[in-house]
Amino acid sequence: MDPSVLIGLAGVLAAAAPVLFAVIGETITERAGVINLSLNGSVLLSAMGGFAVAYLTDNLFWGFLAGMLIGALVAFIVAFSSITLHQSQVAVGFVLALASRDLAYFLGVPYMNIPGPTLPTWQIPLLKDIPLLGPLFFRLDIITYLSYIVIVLAWLWIFRTRPGLMLQGIGDRPAAAFVRGANVNRLRYIYTIIGGAIAGLAGPAYTLNVKPGWMGTQTGLDGIGWIALSITIFGGWSPMRAAFGAYLFSLLQWLGLVLQSRLPGIPSQVLQVAPFPLMILTLLLVNIGNAEWVQRWLASMPEGSRRFFTKLLRAMRASPPAALGVPFESD
């Protein structure tokens, strides 16, 4: 294969890391039955905060930790207001999305457009020499490797462990989980905060690695949280399918950049928003099978084609955890 294509694809893997952290974090949160709609703001705030802390301490570790703390803190507010205070998750999440975004732009001014520490490449010995796979996966940096691990761990945790089964339970049938002895609301707190902390890695993964530095509104990160929220839906609340969605998104963005150099007539801002109509389209594909008129239309079809379309729609369809967004009272 052409080495430049391979380098490009490796770049896609690295560039996908921020989206991946956000998507996996949100997947875990929503599995527990809580929607953290603040993602777009908390990712921006963790991006600014993570960069600022890494710059001030000259230490990357503290930068990433700060990002996680910011994500966890915002998630805590979501959990507190929805679980303890019974306020609408959507309302609070939306306001937090705006608040953290404005706060990031306001507090970020002193750190704008200054060079700061960036993550070095760290090629994994032995693995880096595997033909094809080595240059593709293992000549990147530690945070990208972490993003691979997070996908696998999240999947194993949700689908292959007992606590993971309970996690599915509190999101799908909290009453049943409660009868089984789960402290539903405490677990929801914990998973919301953990999910927020993982999503909080997205910010520093961007400002300390993918595109180093904080550039205010020019950072290029605004909107990524909304994309991540829709990839969570596209991913059907499974880390593997969600990861596929995140990589697909990153790949399409890269193709957009490649395309841009071929089509100089189109302003770059137009191609930059290409992911958004795509986001609507994918949401349409995964949801349309649930619509009533589609069901009726399917029922009116001849047997053969009906079976084909039913299978097709079912393959794409994603159903949310049954109790997503619904508060739980034990009495």
Next chain:
Amino acid sequence: MKKNVWVNIGFQAGALVLALLITTLILAAAGAPPLKAYGSILNGAFGSSNNIVAVLITWAPLLLTTVGVLITFSAGLWNIGVEGQMTLGAIFATWMLRMLQDTNLPPALIIILGILWGMVGGALWASLAGALKTFGGVNEIFGGLGLNFVSTALTIYLVFGPWKRPGVGSMSGTQPFNEALWLPTLGTGLSPWGLGLSILAVILVYLLLRGTYFGLRLKAVGKNMKASYLLGIPTWQYSMFAFLLCGALAGLAGAIQVESVYHRLLPNISNGYGFLGLLVAMLINYQAIWVIPIALFFAALNVGSVQLQIVYKMDSSFAGVLQDLLVLLVLLGQGVRERFLGKA
């Protein structure tokens, strides 16, 4: 009953004080002397007649987006797409004016057609989000957000492409319209027509939601879709109609911006008014009667905080921080009251 009102006011005031306290800390952390900063915001909003006019200019579109989302909120819908609906209103109004400005039609007619076409544009864009929700099962939050970004791209495409100024297109927008097509303004750009229409819209929406059978049924759909359906209310038609009305109001806001404030199409013409309208609606707990003063307060904050940028070189997103925190704290306060003091 009377006591509840006071508890209510107490909680709102408490939220405001707490929000100011937090923003004071944030200002101090950012290195500005807080009291002087608040002073410069006040001064920036009300210090001169020009500033007051600027506040009123900001007030008009905010009134429209706020009452627009009050309609969709009543139907139980989160119309985050209001930002894009306003943008489409601006695009459609510009389109009409560009098409007709070299004809012999009377300017007043062209202006009115532009406003109407803007309302159509906003309503059409809203109907997209509505159709995605009704027929495609796409949550209106994501449909609306996606469409917001698309509308921004569309504006940029038009400004740099088909509608670019003679020579090269630039971020400063399209070629201004003939002066005859500007909405008449008082002093430095306040259009009494624009403001009058906005206030009229507030009154109409208040009456619609408060005093009509339609408003009652709309709220029924918002509160319990299934029960309303069983009672024979055509539910999806009602949701769709809420989208259309909100879109038309947002489109009107866009058309007013184009015809009375900027006299051309600019990138980012909606300028956050849609999101701000959602915040105002949440802050007033969806009660239309409070729209007028609270929207004025938010408009003053927005205009005033520009001073921070000039005097202290700070980002003017400070107004946003204060507004967001205020709404957040009011929501939390509501929760605390309901949870620990019994339902008010």
